[in-house]
Amino acid sequence: MLNEKKIRLMTRLSLFEEYEGKEEIKIDRYYKIDYIRYQILKSMLCVTLGYVLILLAVFVYQSEYILDNITSIAYKSVGVYILTGYLFLLLFYSFITGIVSCFRYERSRKKMKKYKKNLKTLKLLCEEESELK
Template sequence: MLDKSRIRLMTRAAIYEKNRAEEDLKISSYYKKDYASLHTWITLVWVTIGYICAAGLVVFCYSDSLLEDLNFAKLFVIAAVAIGAYLVLIVIYGVCASGFYKKKHNQAKQRVKKYYRDLSRLGKMYMKEKK
């Protein structure tokens, strides 16, 4: 005889396995701090690469106006602004990325817990049926 609750659990587990299980199991295999730290560092590396590319493009596009009347004070101000903007960008991205990846880890962990809970319920239903 068909049991509606068992069919619902099996369907929910199958949908989860098809859509999100692989990624969630990978994410939840890390500790939250390790996962967030690793992905935050990766984000900061890519932000640094993007900033260097953007700064190089700006310098290349405005090289004529930058080289006119170039003296040490003007060079110092340009370098200070570039470094200051970089530091502000890194801090903002670091804080946002850390929060994002912590939240992503929590959500994945909750989905995996629910999945395992559903599997244990299914196991109990099958054991009960065998008796």
């Protein structure tokens, strides 16, 4: 005979694994601090790449002016502005990424706790069914 409770539970678990829980299962592999560090590292890499691309675009756009005034540009102050802007963006995005990652990890843990509870229930149902046979 078919156990309806077991079938419903298996269906719910399967749907979670297939759609809603793909990201949660990936996040569950990490400790909280490792997940947050990994997300911040990815964010820092993206900020650095984006900043370099923006600087390159500005340089290309202003190349005529730069080449005309190559001897009169205050390179030290320009470098300080570029470095200050980069550090500000890096810290800002790292802070935001840390907060978002922390909330995302906590939300994922709650979902995974429910998922693991359902897995234990399924295991108990399977054990009960095997004992009856």
